[in-house]
Amino acid sequence: MTRVRRKRMHCNNKELHHKYKTKRRTKDLDQIQEDLLPENRAKFQNMPEDEDLPGLGQHYCVECSKFFVNDATLKEHKRAREHKRRIRDLKVPAYTQKEAEAGAGLTTDNGKSFGTSGQIAGPQSLLSLKQKNEETKAAKAAKVAAASVQAMDVAVV
Known part of the structure; x- marks a missing residue:
């Protein structure tokens, strides 16, 4: 006779745990694309020292929005698969609000919305x-x- 399974299937589902992991959550891709603009990128390169951040906030990866302890770990991070995947994902432009509304059918072909009471005509x-x-x-x-x-x-x- 075999032992009866007592645990449910979702207990050891690693994909489920990775999906809801929020400890090391970073910015979304559309927020990072705003940070990659030249005027915003200079702000991250000349940050003041902050004792609460790793490496006093001096070693920052803009593409991944992460702080690192020293320059060696930052260089190692830039060679890693995670960083390269993030760069590949950032090459695709983010959707605008106008495109999202058009996808949901809230605008016409010329891009104008109608109605003021929340109903679209x-x-x-x-x-x-x-x-x-x-x-x-x-x-x-x-x-x-x-x-x-x-x-x-x-x-x-």
Whole structure:
């Protein structure tokens, strides 16, 4: 006889634990792309010394938004897979708010939003699509009714 499993499957799921790990959480990619701009990058290169940060805040990787103890660990980090992956991900431009709204169907093709009460009156909104769907159903039902009336007239004659 074998031992009955007492633990659930999610207990040892490493992917789940890595997903929710927040201890070493860094900035998101769109925030880092703002930091990579020339005017913001200079701010990170000339930071004042801070006792609370590792290495007094003098060794900072802008792409990964991490502080390091000394220059040797920073150079080692820049050769690592994690840093190279982050650089590859940063090459793709971040989505703008306008693109996000267009993806959700909240804008028209020319990029203008409509409505002030929170409801969008553009052709891509869910309400207008639902109304169009109901109108087409009603039109089809009217055509079927007209065709049946004509068929009855032909049958009577």
